[in-house]
Amino acid sequence: MKTPAYKDPKKPVEARVRDLLRRMTLEEKAAQLMQRTIGRDVNPENVGPDHPFDPTVGSVLTFTGGAAARNAFQRIAVEKTRLGIPIVWGYDVIHGWRTCFPVPLAQGCSFDPSLAEKSCRVAAEECWADGGVDWTFSPMVEVGHDPRWGRNVEGYGEDPFANGVFAAAAVRGYQGRRRADLKKPGRIAACLKHFVGYSASEGGRDYNYTDISARALREWYLPPFEAGVRAGARTVMSSFNCIDGTPAVADKSTLTDVLRGEWGFDGFVVSDWAAVSQLRIQRFSSDPAVQTLAALGAGNDMDMCDDVYRNVPALVKAGRLPVRVLDRAVARVLRVKFELGLFENPCVPELPRGKTCRLPASLDLAAECARSCAVLLRNEGGVLPLDPKKVKRLALVGPYADSGLALLGCWRGMCSEDRSETPTLFDEAARFFPGAKIELERGVVAGADECVATAAYEKPDRAAIARAVRAARRADVVVVALGETGRSSGECRSRRDICLSPAQEALVDALAATGKPLVGLVLAGRPLAFPKTAEKLDALLWLWQGGSRGAQAAWELVTGIANPSGRLAMTFPRAVGQIPVYYNAQPRSREGYDEYQDLVGENGPWFPFGAGLSYTTVEYGKVRLAARPRSGLRAEVRVKNAGKRAGAETVIWYLSDPESTSTQPIRRVVGFGKIPLEPGESKTVRLSLSRKDLAAMQPDGTRRFEPGEFEVSASLRSSARVDVR
Numbered sequence: 001m002k003t004p005a006y007k008d009p010k011k012p013v014e015a016r017v018r019d020l021l022r023r024m025t026l027e028e029k030a031a032q033l034m035q036r037t038i039g040r041d042v043n044p045e046n047v048g049p050d051h052p053f054d055p056t057v058g059s060v061l062t063f064t065g066g067a068a069a070r071n072a073f074q075r076i077a078v079e080k081t082r083l084g085i086p087i088v089w090g091y092d093v094i095h096g097w098r099t100c101f102p103v104p105l106a107q108g109c110s111f112d113p114s115l116a117e118k119s120c121r122v123a124a125e126e127c128w129a130d131g132g133v134d135w136t137f138s139p140m141v142e143v144g145h146d147p148r149w150g151r152n153v154e155g156y157g158e159d160p161f162a163n164g165v166f167a168a169a170a171v172r173g174y175q176g177r178r179r180a181d182l183k184k185p186g187r188i189a190a191c192l193k194h195f196v197g198y199s200a201s202e203g204g205r206d207y208n209y210t211d212i213s214a215r216a217l218r219e220w221y222l223p224p225f226e227a228g229v230r231a232g233a234r235t236v237m238s239s240f241n242c243i244d245g246t247p248a249v250a251d252k253s254t255l256t257d258v259l260r261g262e263w264g265f266d267g268f269v270v271s272d273w274a275a276v277s278q279l280r281i282q283r284f285s286s287d288p289a290v291q292t293l294a295a296l297g298a299g300n301d302m303d304m305c306d307d308v309y310r311n312v313p314a315l316v317k318a319g320r321l322p323v324r325v326l327d328r329a330v331a332r333v334l335r336v337k338f339e340l341g342l343f344e345n346p347c348v349p350e351l352p353r354g355k356t357c358r359l360p361a362s363l364d365l366a367a368e369c370a371r372s373c374a375v376l377l378r379n380e381g382g383v384l385p386l387d388p389k390k391v392k393r394l395a396l397v398g399p400y401a402d403s404g405l406a407l408l409g410c411w412r413g414m415c416s417e418d419r420s421e422t423p424t425l426f427d428e429a430a431r432f433f434p435g436a437k438i439e440l441e442r443g444v445v446a447g448a449d450e451c452v453a454t455a456a457y458e459k460p461d462r463a464a465i466a467r468a469v470r471a472a473r474r475a476d477v478v479v480v481a482l483g484e485t486g487r488s489s490g491e492c493r494s495r496r497d498i499c500l501s502p503a504q505e506a507l508v509d510a511l512a513a514t515g516k517p518l519v520g521l522v523l524a525g526r527p528l529a530f531p532k533t534a535e536k537l538d539a540l541l542w543l544w545q546g547g548s549r550g551a552q553a554a555w556e557l558v559t560g561i562a563n564p565s566g567r568l569a570m571t572f573p574r575a576v577g578q579i580p581v582y583y584n585a586q587p588r589s590r591e592g593y594d595e596y597q598d599l600v601g602e603n604g605p606w607f608p609f610g611a612g613l614s615y616t617t618v619e620y621g622k623v624r625l626a627a628r629p630r631s632g633l634r635a636e637v638r639v640k641n642a643g644k645r646a647g648a649e650t651v652i653w654y655l656s657d658p659e660s661t662s663t664q665p666i667r668r669v670v671g672f673g674k675i676p677l678e679p680g681e682s683k684t685v686r687l688s689l690s691r692k693d694l695a696a697m698q699p700d701g702t703r704r705f706e707p708g709e710f711e712v713s714a715s716l717r718s719s720a721r722v723d724v725r
């Protein structure tokens, strides 16, 4: 019998898609648009039916059992179904699989997309080989303005441009640089999420309404997705929120007009978990038929886990759903399956017994990423770096001094918080202070279960504080590990308050009263606001959630083996009432007035976007600008390491447009780069901006170049103006 064209790898993908499509029944087509789970989801928010395995479905997510289990199920799909269409296996591989990398928000602070690309590459290789995953629901590229929202941790910060650069890097890391790379072993499909505007949830409350103007959509929320699509992302996840009254899963203007019409996206869109049936909760419609027509018609191709699309065949038969709408969606899903090489290689090679995919090189990369992500925010009197030779006794205090979970954070894949896999700060300390006696004290009464909100996990306790104070008095230096539990940020982890817990406040007060040098390390998945308490710390190093090798990196930074180079990718407010506060805001209408009468003289954030210190001093020369007639401008600046230690300087280029017909943000990022500098070394950093880059955002969301003066600043250290016509 002749091999059908769709099974012939030599045929072009489009011909194979067409051939397969014409052989499929309505039911087979509808099944390709459904995603189901096997086993329990790792995400506690996703409680869904545990369906019996159906080998005809298009996709499975969050199955347990790894590569062997996937292969066993996959064999049924390809050998026992009529057409033998392989299943695409999805999973939330967000910042690693067995090797855990820093959380994405931390990665954003590295301002080094090459590290994000490498870490996504490792994550892809590990989850493919070990878990049989060929599709990750990552990267999340949402611009976050509200640190109360728990999910900022999953994105790269508040800047749309930087999110776009990281989106592209992550896509390249997972998929490879060219579409043809997707077929290679260890490459998986990326998924840009959540499309679009979910991070604008009112009040930072997860799953809330979002009120997004046409301008805000284009200025903040869409650009990172466009960058990811242009980098070749093969899938996109629609979001839970409403876009000005239309639930995103049913929003044709973004899912079809923008994504496909404007950007030429030809992969497929999957809904977020149960988002199609949630159209009932959003009071759009409680009729599954209407939900299906709205979502599929808008361009949401696959239905994640709620089986609403089972209505598809009946809707087609009743003449309510044109078959071409169905075919279009199915073709998109099949296209990606062909591109992944699933028809030729439906199963993944299983690792030999006893072999692990967690390699030393991956762990070294995890340490490098963690070093690059940490942000030094305070260093009074140059207390850091500590000289291990001078430390005879070290008091290591705080609820997170001996926690693996606090290093891993949310979505930690298959990484274990067991100290054998994720050494804690305490586990690693002795290596860096070989001659010192290290005393560990929690300083608060900590619950057994870190999987609860921080305030519930920690209890202020006089006896625990007294023990910590005694240890501090005996020590030469005190290091206190503050922050949040490993489950305090992430999905459905919004906080009404982002202060330190009362237990930690009390602990810092007591430790500060000993007069010993006090170094604060913060493990957290979001900005926290505790400016007054922080003044009692001599140093403040924000570690975020640094992953499998976060503790090693922390001590390397504390002892000066490495030089901190992270910069904040998200603004830190002084107080919750200041939210939203972000760097690329619109100008105020009056100058010289306090923003709040209860924050007199303390205008602006606690730490601005881009903040971050190092152990060396970097000097900036003058920014030099040259206008290029009819094409834009060129900028350059010389940066010099004027200190005695090697380091890396993040040059962030900002553009300001002092006069335009529609008001523009005070400044916006238009480029950045991380420059390694030896002591005494200078380098020239260059930037080129086209008229398109200079164009001013208009109320309807379009950009228009308006000739006139522009200001360019390098890291707010040096700036210049030029007239561009």
Ligand code: BGC
Residues within 6 Å of the ligand: 043, 045, 046, 092, 137, 193, 272, 273, 491
């Ligand atoms: C989250 C997504 C995630 C999906 C699958 C949803 O609840 O919003 O980000 O990819 O679950 O686990």
